[in-house]
Amino acid sequence: MTNPIIEYSALAAVAAVVREGSFERAAAALGVTSSAVSQRIKAIEERVGAVLVLRTSPCRPTSVGARMCAHFERVQLLERNLIDGMPNLFTVHPACAPTIRIAVNGDSLSTWFPAAAGEFARRSGNLLDLVLEGEEQTAQLLRSGEVLAAITADPAAVQGCRITPLGILRYVAVASPAYFTRFFPNGIDALSLSKAPMLRTDREDALQARWAKTVLDSDVSPPTHWVPSTQGFVDLLRVGLGWGMVPHILGDRYIASGELQPLEPLRALDVTLYWQYSRLFVHILHDLNKTVIATARTLLFPPSEERMSE
Incomplete structure (x- = not known):
């Protein structure tokens, strides 16, 4: 042998x-x-x-x-699935629950995804290994085999994966009232926006630029603060560090309280999110898929093509 x-x-x-x-x-x-x-x-x-x-x-x-660690986690999942399917044939069971590795974007992790993760963990007893990555980059982790499932903004299915629309995460351009008065006394235009400091989470964060391009039909390059945290991003907007795009789930309460105000109240950026998962593990991921999709459909806007809402 x-x-x-x-x-x-x-x-x-x-x-x-x-x-x-x-x-x-x-x-x-x-x-x-x-x-x-x-x-x-x-x-x-x-x-x-x-x-x-x-x-x-x-x-x-x-x-x-x-890649080797991802392979090991998959073997553990397959082994657990086999044991659960034939419990009478095995006298020894795994000491701990298997881990499912998922790529999640920061805004989902700070808004709607915790409800899905909590519900799944309570029901299954499985462990989650969440890999934080931008929604435009999460699909690459699926391609490399580092994760079994991912929240993406790419409507094209990764080879070997299935894809389901989750819903729309709506972003609103906001700033504190004092910041707005200081930098936009006469309203928003390309010149004022190019001089007003903005916030971005990382170099891949293009939401602010996309919003400005769509609303003003202009490419602007404002001074930039880099803030790699969704909640920190919102907190720094509240104290007037800059303007930026926030998910409506986070921003609405601060707009209602008067701590933040929309730059253009009727212009929001809609980003459709998708759930992609490995076909090879479709049965093992069944409960996770069901929980994530149901939670997203409850907390996000109904899925459709990415668009600007007016």
């Missing part, structure tokens, strides 16, 4: 180090010594001919290591 290509006890050590962030914590989680964890990882790295774990603080996976 030939030796297995992958030694799963060694791969379990890799996954534990990546999950726990250090060899010591991984050893404690696995119930072995740090030396044993190190030896297992060294052995599998020699076997595959690549470094899998960067010995940093915290430890991080290489691109190959991330």
